[in-house]
Amino acid sequence: MLDIPTRVKEIHGIDPHQIPPELLNSNEPVILKGIASHWPLAQAGLRSHEEADGYLRSFYSGQPVGAFVGTPDINGRYFYNADFTALNYTSVRASLDQILDKLLIHKNDEQPPTFYVGSTTVDLCLPGFREHNDVKIPHTDKPLVSIWIGNKSRISCHFDAPDNLACSVVGRRRFTIFPPEQVANLYPGPLDFNPAGQQISLVDFANPDFEKFPRFKTAMAAGQVAELDAGDGLYIPSMWWHHVEGLGAFNVLVNYWWRTSPAFVGPGVNVLKHALLAIRDLPERERAAWKALFDFYIFGDNDRPREQIPPAAQGLLAPLDDEASRQLRAWLINRLNR
Known part of the structure; x- marks a missing residue:
């Protein structure tokens, strides 16, 4: 023990x-x-x-x-x-x-x-x-x-x-x-x-x-x-x-x-594996830039990225709902299949 x-x-x-x-x-x-x-x-x-x-x-x-x-x-x-x-x-x-x-x-x-x-x-x-x-x-x-x-x-x-x-x-x-x-x-x-x-x-x-x-x-x-x-x-x-x-x-x-999140929220491990494909092996300066973007858009204050954008123009920066999540998932599938 x-x-x-x-x-x-x-x-x-x-x-x-x-x-x-x-x-x-x-x-x-x-x-x-x-x-x-x-x-x-x-x-x-x-x-x-x-x-x-x-x-x-x-x-x-x-x-x-x-x-x-x-x-x-x-x-x-x-x-x-x-x-x-x-x-x-x-x-x-x-x-x-x-x-x-x-x-x-x-x-x-x-x-x-x-x-x-x-x-x-x-x-x-x-x-x-x-x-x-x-x-x-x-x-x-x-x-x-x-x-x-x-x-x-x-x-x-x-x-x-x-x-x-x-x-x-x-x-x-x-x-x-x-x-x-x-x-x-x-x-x-x-x-x-x-x-x-x-x-x-x-x-x-x-x-x-x-x-x-x-x-x-x-x-x-x-x-x-x-x-x-x-x-x-x-x-x-x-x-x-x-x-x-x-x-x-x-x-x-x-x-x-x-889970306390909505049903349309996908598994985080999918994002981790995609980051292995898209980010992990980039040059250090590029990885640092992506880290800054993730900190701003994902891990920071959710309101800050949209604070100066009119609600009608916020798109993906607005809180997601079931319809927006389906559209985003379809876009990701289309991109990954290219």
Whole structure:
């Protein structure tokens, strides 16, 4: 375990159906202690692995799920092979019953193979589950609700664009969290080849190599740790990096993702990749000029670029709406296809 003394702030006594909006509208992580402790699944898990397993099966729709399967020697760390030519696990499609069977078979193994059902939409896989196992997200009526099921695991540090409320329902989890500005100190891996479509930190948190990754010590100084018992929730603000450990032989997490921006706002990673194509390899003086333009038009005061332009002539500088976003997207597609 890393030597990170700072612990994520805990708040007790929050009503799961009346979460104060300001708690999930800040740029600091927070543990909502016991937010899901009343869930029938959480109660079943406290009684036994088998009872929680049966409860999940009672809702299963039969739809195949995506799962990661790793050999015992990876020790639950889903990562790359030694030379980064492949991943160190296999992705499969299987029935949830098959994965749950494997977890039961290996629950007492000292070093089991690893099984991990990740990011599976609850309403499709387990229809009816949320009738009694749910929280209300104050910002939206339609968050994306996903379930994650597995045995001991180490999910490499990564970030997600949406805000996230992660509820540890069965078993215990440990999150190690870093603010977005620590990106360079976390040593991200490839953009276009990674475990789940998102770049990950190359640092092994169980055994960090400080000679190879010296800046990671700076990241540790800025990090926070959240230890979640069954029923606890963790709010992770958008773009915060997080390393996730499933600590038991059977762990279930349900998370809620949402965005406060309009639906027409596109993924920021698309802009990042386009900038790799158009800007990164320019001469330094040109990159500096583009940085000034981005600071003015994108990262500065939104009103300043249009302050002397009549509203009817502001065009793209005016606040975007659905129609303007469609026109801009069509223009970009046309340009990129040339």
